[in-house]
Amino acid sequence: MKISFHKETYEARILDPSEGFEEKKLVVEVRTDPFTGAKARILKHRWRLPKGSFDQSIISKSKQKCPFCPENIEKMTPKFPSDIVAEGRINHGQSTVIPNAFPYSRYNGVIIVSKDHFLSLDRFSPEILYDGFQASLLYINQIRQFDDKVAYASVNWNYMPSAGGGIIHPHWQIVVDNKPTRFHERLLSQSLKYHMAEGRNYWADLISLEKEKKVRYAFQVGKVVFIAAYAPRGMLGEVIAIFERARTLDEVGQDGWRDFSRGLSEVLACLHGMGIDSLNMALITNLDNAGHFWAQARIIARASVPPLGTSDVNYFEKVHEEIIAVISPEELAERLRLACAGNLK
Numbered sequence: 242m243k244i245s246f247h248k249e250t251y252e253a254r255i256l257d258p259s260e261g262f263e264e265k266k267l268v269v270e271v272r273t274d275p276f277t278g279a280k281a282r283i284l285k286h287r288w289r290l291p292k293g294s295f296d297q298s299i300i301s302k303s304k305q306k307c308p309f310c311p312e313n314i315e316k317m318t319p320k321f322p323s324d325i326v327a328e329g330r331i332n333h334g335q336s337t338v339i340p341n342a343f344p345y346s347r348y349n350g351v352i353i354v355s356k357d358h359f360l361s362l363d364r365f366s367p368e369i370l371y372d373g374f375q376a377s378l379l380y381i382n383q384i385r386q387f388d389d390k391v392a393y394a395s396v397n398w399n400y401m402p403s404a405g406g407g408i409i410h411p412h413w414q415i416v417v418d419n420k421p422t423r424f425h426e427r428l429l430s431q432s433l434k435y436h437m438a439e440g441r442n443y444w445a446d447l448i449s450l451e452k453e454k455k456v457r458y459a460f461q462v463g464k465v466v467f468i469a470a471y472a473p474r475g476m477l478g479e480v481i482a483i484f485e486r487a488r489t490l491d492e493v494g495q496d497g498w499r500d501f502s503r504g505l506s507e508v509l510a511c512l513h514g515m516g517i518d519s520l521n522m523a524l525i526t527n528l529d530n531a532g533h534f535w536a537q538a539r540i541i542a543r544a545s546v547p548p549l550g551t552s553d554v555n556y557f558e559k560v561h562e563e564i565i566a567v568i569s570p571e572e573l574a575e576r577l578r579l580a581c582a583g584n585l586k
């Protein structure tokens with residue numbers, strides 16, 4: 242079970258009205274990553290920068306009754322029962338942890354990440370992100386003390402309405418559970434399969450391969466490596482941040498959180514520079530069950546497609562479970578490398 246990526250390339254022919262009906266060949270590249278099961282169709286000819294993907298007036302409108310603004314948290318947000326969190330809510334730096342008012346798992350905390358109602362992606366400093374992760378850890382560890390059966394935790398982010406965010410104010414959702422999600426489960430079982438077949442760690446081998454090829458490798462901050470996924474699961478690509486040798490949440494360590502916060506801040510600023518202000522992120526970790534998996538985050542930029550504000554999710558993704566991507570992973574990695582050059586020394 243070696244690391245193998247598959248690619249097929251097709252040409253579609255059209256007579257182009259903008260070129261006097263000259264014949265034009267358009268290339269479609271279909272990529273499969275057997276490890277994740279992801280299949281993506283890379284259409285470089287579709288790429289347009291998403292120039293202002295949201296209506297700015299929603300920021301002031303949504304601020305009027307925002308439960309996550311500091312003056313409203315006390316009266317408008319729920320509290321944890323005292324046997325879970327004695328003080329009802331957890332405060333850490335800029336962050337506050339509350340229970341999700343609309344939970345989708347037994348233990349589902351919300352981290353209100355900033356005091357500011359809105360931050361564009363270039364304004365998430367490493368310090369803000371680090372505080373948020375520390376608050377996330379306080380919540381996860383509180384749940385671990387309360388319930389010794391929990392084994393998996395994720396920090397999840399829908400930022401802005403284009404990415405499914407129902408509240409503008411920056412916030413993350415933490416899920417702590419005794420079962421992994423479907424994607425986490427796939428990564429765990431594939432990591433085990435790879436280890437049994439090759440006697441090595443898949444994530445170490447993936448990092449070596451990408452560093453050697455130098456086309457999808459973006460950069461490294463300390464022990465966290467940022468690469469673009471070969472077969473992305475989003476129209477604007479997918480960034481993978483792998484915490485080297487961190488098999489469990491505890492093995493990430495304070496350095497790991499600092500490194501990740503610095504790298505993530507750079508990725509967010511780079512996306513902002515590309516005209517993107519919306520994303521999904523999931524940081525996936527094992528708690529006690531180390532296995533052959535390394536903690537990692539998946540960052541998928543989201544956008545409404547101009548000029549109609551069309552959704553970036555279509556029948557290919559919803560029904561066929563394939564992704565139409567308009568930027569190649571190699572171009573995304575190059576943009577990340579260029580944007581970060583000099584900032585991470």
Ligand SMILES: [Zn+2]
Binds near residue numbers: 304307309357358
């Ligand atoms: Zn707010």
